[in-house]
Every structure is written in structure tokens, then in C-alpha cells.
Amino acid sequence: MSYLNLIERLRIPTYDNEEYATTGRVRIDHEKCNGCGMCAMICPGNALYIAGEGKNKKAYLEKDFPQCMSCNNCAAICERDAIIVNVTYDFGYFYKILHRGEMKPPRKF
Amino acid sequence: MAEKENKKTPDVQNWNSVEKVIFERRSVRKYRDKQVPENLIRRVLEAGRFAPSAGNCQPWKFIVLRDKEMINEMERDVIRLCKVFKFLMDWRRPGLIGKIAWLNAQVSIRLMPNKLHPIPFGAISLIADGKLGVFHGAPTIIFILKDRRGVGNPDLDCGICGQNMVLAAYSLGLSTCWIGFAILLAYGPKWKRRLGIGFPYELVEGICIGYPVGNPNGIIPRETHEIDWYEHGEKKTMF
Known part of the structure; x- marks a missing residue:
């Protein structure tokens, strides 16, 4: 049984190109976000930035290839529950993600 | 214990204290400029000392760095x-x-x-580009060195030991982050000589420890992983 075919095994994706790579993505609830900047500060991939003035100060995800590794640190630090990862990263071909399901908080059985 | 109002799962499930530490601990990449008391670091190191290892070979050595200039x-x-x-x-x-x-x-x-x-x-x-720190302003760093003569897979033993320390640190109200980039220091002779890293030791990981800015810990969702489960002569797949 093989999980990657030969092409996938040999092909290392050029991951500066969005055609091959899906980076992580976050969903930001701009109703709740007050632009405090904690998420942008904690983000290890520097994928978030704060823009706007006064009441319109909000967090945004970088448009040009955000280096989000879907760690959810932003969700953990947000005091207002305004941000959460909704797409996890996948680089395709050699690095394609195998055998994972949807995101869930810890469950009790 | 670092207490936090658990906002992500409102029906506060009754995790036991170990589960709570495991689920709530996050890697922290921004630290306050406040040194951690020596006794707490000693307690963290004790947790590492009692980690299980193959054949009880304990293939690790710790280097603690608390010198700001050096860091x-x-x-x-x-x-x-x-x-x-x-x-x-x-x-x-x-x-x-x-x-x-x-x-x-x-x-x-x-x-x-x-x-x-x-x-x-x-x-x-x-x-x-200076957009991401290496040690994130942490006041204390622990380097884990592996003894290359260890039993079986000494890298894994060092990982187990580090996980013990990281969880113990969180339970003491400290935050931690694994710094894999620390091994770049051992690529050249300068730090190897300064820290006295030579055969049989090899730098495998760094862990930075400190007090976090804000409250970055908490329960978050994670991907579930496929599990193959064999029981009563049949195979089930579950997540």
C-alpha cells in the first residue's frame, strides 16, 4: 500500500507559489475584533497585520502568501474570540498532508 | 497553576490537572523582560531528570543560559x-x-x-528579515544536549525529557517554546567551543522559558488524526 504515488514522492513543490501550496487561513470576525494587536504580535509566521484608525482598527490576514502554519496561537490569545484558523496548511506533492480530519477542540470520551 | 477562564469550551469540562496542562499549554513567542527565579528553573530541570529513557541511559545534558548578553x-x-x-x-x-x-x-x-x-x-x-525572533526575548534558555552513545534512539529520549520539562514549566505558571533553530549555533566552532559542546555531546534542541506577554495559553481546536483500531478480529477507522 502506498500513500504517495511516485510523482508525488519525487516532486518537491515550489512553495512560494500558491498554485502548489495552501497556507493556513484564519477567519476574523470584524464585529468582535478591536484591533488590540495581540494576534499580530504572537503570530509566528508574521501572517497577521493591523490596519485602520480608531474604531476601524482591525486585524487582517496578509493577502500575499501569508505564512500561517495554522497553529491557532492567535485564537488562544484573542480575548474576544474574534479569530480562528479555518483552513490548515497543505503543501501538496511530497509534503501533502495525510490522514487528518477536521479541527476539533479536545474531546472527552 | 496558570489559571484562565476557559472561553473556548464554555461548558468547562472537568479535565484532570495533567490533561489541563497538556491542552492549555501553547508555544509562546513573546516574553516579558522579567527573570524567572532560579528555584523554578531547578524544579523544571528536575522534571526532565525523571523522564523515561531507553535502558535508563538518560542520554542528555542540560545547559542553562540566563546571561542576557550571551543570549x-x-x-x-x-x-x-x-x-x-x-x-x-x-x-x-x-x-x-x-x-x-x-x-x-x-x-x-x-x-x-x-x-x-x-x-x-x-x-x-x-x-x-528580522520579522521573527529566535529566542523571543526569553530570560532563560535551556539547551538539551544528547549523548550520542545513548541506547536506541537518544534523540527521542531527549524529546521525552524536554516534554516533561515543558509541561512542568507550564504547571508552574511559566511559558515555553521549543527553539529548533538553536542547533544552527552548533554548525560552527564558535559556540561549540564557548559552550564546551564536543563528543559525545550534540546540541539537539533549545527550550526558552519565561513569563508571557498577555495570556496566550488556552484550549484551541486541532486537526483530528486518522486512527486504525484493531479489535475482535476486525479493523475500524476512527478520528
């Missing part, structure tokens, strides 16, 4: 090395240099598919 110098050296790697492998530049870098990157990735996985590859350029 800053290390940070500068790691950044310098990342700049070199970025120069050698960043193919997003135009012209011949870009083409050579592309070739270089393609060869290196095939030789080191784990070290140059897209995530650390991106981190190298972020560190080189």
Missing part, C-alpha cells in the same frame, strides 16, 4: 546564519543569482527534506 549574541549569530541560508536558497530573486539559488534549494531540499520543510524554510527568511 543576544546567540540571537545575532543565528540571524546571521539565516541570512546566509536565505542568500543561498531564496530563488525569488531575478536573474542568474535567482537561478543558481533555485538549483541550490532544489538539491538541498532533497538532501534535507525535514530541515527544509516549507515551514522552517519560510521561517529562515522571516528570521533573516
Whole structure:
């Protein structure tokens, strides 16, 4: 049984190109976000930035290839529950993600 | 114990204290400029000392760094090395240099598919550009060295030992982050000589410890992983 075919095994994706790579993505609830900047500060991939003035100060995800590794640190630090990862990263071909399901908080059985 | 109002799962489930530590601990990349008391670091190291290891060989040695000057110098050296790697492998530049870098990157990735996985590859350029810190301003850093003569798989034993320390640190109200980039320091002779790292020891990981800015810990969702489950002569797949 093989999980990657030969092409996938040999092909290392050029991951500066969005055609091959899906980076992580976050969903930001701009109703709740007050632009405090904690998420942008904690983000290890520097994928978030704060823009706007006064009441319109909000967090945004970088448009040009955000280096989000879907760690959810932003969700953990947000005091207002305004941000959460909704797409996890996948680089395709050699690095394609195998055998994972949807995101869930810890469950009790 | 670092207490936090659990906002993500409102029906506060009754995790026991160990589960709580495991689920709530997050890697922290921004620390307050406040030194951790020595006795707490000693307690963390004790947790590492009692980690299980193959054949009870305990193939580790710790180096504790609490000297701000030294940590800053290390940070500068790691950044310098990342700049070199970025120069050698960043193919997003135009012209011949870009083409050579592309070739270089393609060869290196095939030789080191784990070290140059897209995530650390991106981190190298972020560190080189000064957008991501290395030690994140942590007041204390623990380096884990492995004894290369250990039983079986000494790298794994060092990982187990580190996880003990990291969880113990969180239970004491400290935050931690694993710093894999610390091994770049052992690529050259300078820090190997200064820290006295020689055979049989090899630097495998760094852990930075400190008090976090804000409250970055908490329960978050994570991907579920497929589990094959064999029981009563049949196979089930579950998540």
C-alpha cells in the first residue's frame, strides 16, 4: 500500500507559489475584533497585520502568501474570540498532508 | 497553576490537572523582560531528570543560559546564519543569482527534506528579515544536549525529557517554546567551543522559558488524526 504515488514522492513543490501550496487561513470576525494587536504580535509566521484608525482598527490576514502554519496561537490569545484558523496548511506533492480530519477542540470520551 | 477562564469550551469540562496542562499549554513567542527565579528553573530541570529513557541511559545534558548578553549574541549569530541560508536558497530573486539559488534549494531540499520543510524554510527568511525572533526575548534558555552513545534512539529520549520539562514549566505558571533553530549555533566552532559542546555531546534542541506577554495559553481546536483500531478480529477507522 502506498500513500504517495511516485510523482508525488519525487516532486518537491515550489512553495512560494500558491498554485502548489495552501497556507493556513484564519477567519476574523470584524464585529468582535478591536484591533488590540495581540494576534499580530504572537503570530509566528508574521501572517497577521493591523490596519485602520480608531474604531476601524482591525486585524487582517496578509493577502500575499501569508505564512500561517495554522497553529491557532492567535485564537488562544484573542480575548474576544474574534479569530480562528479555518483552513490548515497543505503543501501538496511530497509534503501533502495525510490522514487528518477536521479541527476539533479536545474531546472527552 | 496558570489559571484562565476557559472561553473556548464554555461548558468547562472537568479535565484532570495533567490533561489541563497538556491542552492549555501553547508555544509562546513573546516574553516579558522579567527573570524567572532560579528555584523554578531547578524544579523544571528536575522534571526532565525523571523522564523515561531507553535502558535508563538518560542520554542528555542540560545547559542553562540566563546571561542576557550571551543570549543576544546567540540571537545575532543565528540571524546571521539565516541570512546566509536565505542568500543561498531564496530563488525569488531575478536573474542568474535567482537561478543558481533555485538549483541550490532544489538539491538541498532533497538532501534535507525535514530541515527544509516549507515551514522552517519560510521561517529562515522571516528570521533573516528580522520579522521573527529566535529566542523571543526569553530570560532563560535551556539547551538539551544528547549523548550520542545513548541506547536506541537518544534523540527521542531527549524529546521525552524536554516534554516533561515543558509541561512542568507550564504547571508552574511559566511559558515555553521549543527553539529548533538553536542547533544552527552548533554548525560552527564558535559556540561549540564557548559552550564546551564536543563528543559525545550534540546540541539537539533549545527550550526558552519565561513569563508571557498577555495570556496566550488556552484550549484551541486541532486537526483530528486518522486512527486504525484493531479489535475482535476486525479493523475500524476512527478520528
